[in-house]
Amino acid sequence: MFKNLLIALALISVVACGSKPRVNLEEQTGLGLKPTTQHEVIAKEVSNLLENFSYKRVPMGDSLSNIVFDNLVKGMDQGRNYLLQSDIDEFQKYKTSISQDFKAGDLSSSFFMFNRYIERYIQSLNYALEAIDANHDFTKDESYNSFREKLPYFKTEAELKDQWRKRAKYDLLNLRLTAADSAKSDDAKNKETLRSRYNNLISQIKKTNANDAFQLIMTSLTDAVDPHTTYYNPAFAQAFNENMSNTLEGIxxxxxxxxxxxxxxxxxxxxxxxxxxxxxxxxxxxxxxxxxxxxxxxxxxxxxxxxxxxxxxxxxxxxxxxxxxxxxxxxxxxxxxxxxREKIVLAEESAKREIKTVKGEDGKEYRIGVINLPKFYIDFDAVRRGDKDYKSTTRDVRLLLDSLKQDGVDAVLMDLRNNGGGSLQEAIELTGLFIDRGPVVQVRDTRNRVQVDSDEENGVSWDGPFGVIINRFSASASEIFAGAIQDYGRGVVLGSTSYGKGTVQNAVDMSRFISATNKLLIKAAGESDADTPTGAPQFGQINITMGKFYRINGSSTQHKGVTPDVVFPTQYSAEKFGESSEPSALPWDQIKPSNFTQVGNLKTINSQLEEIHKARMAKSPAYEFLLEDIAEFNKNETIPAVSLNEATLKAEREKNRIKNRERINKQLSFMGKPLWKEGQPQPKLEYDFVLEESANVLTDFIRLKNK
Missing domain, CATH: 2.30.42.10 (PDZ domain)
Structure with missing residues (x-):
């Protein structure tokens, strides 16, 4: 036992050797958080996995260090409200070596940066507390910008202090204007409310521990490699796994x-x-x-x-x-x-159906069956138990298709909007309900081996007119299904370009990579695991990218996503949302196509559908509303400055209130519903333009196919 302890102590000194002398964290102010031996071991092992076993295999070098550094600074202070330019200048010496430090198990520089951020955070909130009782002039024309990402860092503490004076002034003004009667607003009560709020923020930040810092630091590393590779500390890993498999209580x-x-x-x-x-x-x-x-x-x-x-x-x-x-x-x-609040059982995110009666351009009425599928699910526990009646996406949709056929629908729409994916096998089997055997998706692994996954079941459940709706938040398995339907020419794809997540992740318990020697090292360090929840993986978990999806035509779904045949405008642009907005995302590429036979060639008919759709939209008030929403959403790239002049801000809010009411009443009028009157709660607008127009397009599809 004594011999093992000596070996462990010797190993501690080895881990402590990095690419340069470590930062002395004992000299820091603020919380003075320090990495544990376990953190240092995990940083080394994660770096090794990213370099040698992940799909991207990125070396821990200068280039990656630059990205990790920027990620860490942004992760701490994205709005540039806390750190000074002098802090950033001081951090620069770590910019080209931080990933190499991780590889060596040296987290001192990243913890130094994090501690400085905490120090500035507390300092800023104290400035705000001081400013509460200042003599604020609400008739003065000045403004406050809460999000300064594109502005320079503060050059002096005086500039930082003035920013937080403005923050306190804005918060006081906001409390005054949001009172039921702003003329009778109690300024003394507002100041007390604000004082309590700021003290609460300081109290919260002081509860930050080394595990919190380590999570942010490791995220800056994994995000630099690719957006879907993530390390979770033990507490985060437990939360992730519970949310994936059990229930949630809340909204x-x-x-x-x-x-x-x-x-x-x-x-x-x-x-x-x-x-x-x-x-x-x-x-x-x-x-x-x-x-x-x-x-x-x-x-x-x-x-x-x-x-x-x-x-x-x-x-x-x-x-x-x-x-x-x-x-x-x-x-x-x-x-x-x-x-x-409700208890949300994730397994109950089941497919649902409805029937819409739509009048076509030819004057005839068509019945369109709509299946809403929020995710690709399967009850793995029931499958493992051998339960023949296990619940799955494909089983549920097959039953829904049978009921829709009995109800005499003319076409079926599969709504995959906001469907972030789920079971790959279910995406393959669901495709099989609409095609008669054949390849569905290709997967290339880290050794460049390509596996073709196919539907092996004879027959189809629905062979009639078919459409699939996708949007910017349809991802992974949704893209595999929509891409296969498009490649086979089995149906028309509608909506907006999908997310573009074409990568495969494996969730791996980090204990598999921690050697017995390093486990002894951690134990010898005498570190408490009191912060590790019962049942959580002791060393955390890494979700690491190990493969890439390809459509059967050879095109990757990665980065580009699936482009619909009939395109609807969207406020969620590729530049800001989806895989293509991620700097570290894997690129789009191609491999050889699979051997498959198209069900039909819809190229000509899709062009006709697009033309008819555009002509209909030119006369549609609902389409006009959609374009207005998109323009409003994209009006500002960043949060603009807010006026601290009471009269000006009050007038702006009143103008926005009136504009909102007029717009909602315009929509209510179009829908044939009573207008929203003053004093009434805001009505819900449940008109789904994309779904309604997609149903119209399917009636066009039926008509053109029958010509």
């Missing part, structure tokens, strides 16, 4: 921190947000209220876990959210959304 949305705001990144089918239909991807949650009348708490700048804790809750309880819609200016009046 049913995946949340992410962007620009210090909690941003909706996915809406889970079947959950409260999905059913309510008033929340959308990239909406920002800026405040949370509990129950029917609980006071709103501002969550801008909060840790994501603290914010999520406020939003989640027990089944049956009510939560109210203040929402800034995607693309809306900071000065806009937030929309309030009230939701009842």
């Amino acid at each position: 049913g949305a995946s949340l992410q921190m962007e620009n210090e705001m909690v941003t909706i990144k996915q809406i889970i089918a079947g959950g409260p947000a999905f059913k309510d239909k008033t929340l959308h991807i990239n909406d920002r949650i800026i405040a949370v209220g509990q129950g029917e009348s609980g006071e709103f708490e501002d969550i801008i700048g909060w840790r994501i876990d603290a914010a999520v804790a406020k939003i989640k809750g027990k089944k049956g309880t009510t939560v109210r959210l203040k929402i800034l819609p995607a693309g809306a200016e900071l000065s806009s009046t937030p929309r309030i959304v009230k939701l009842t």
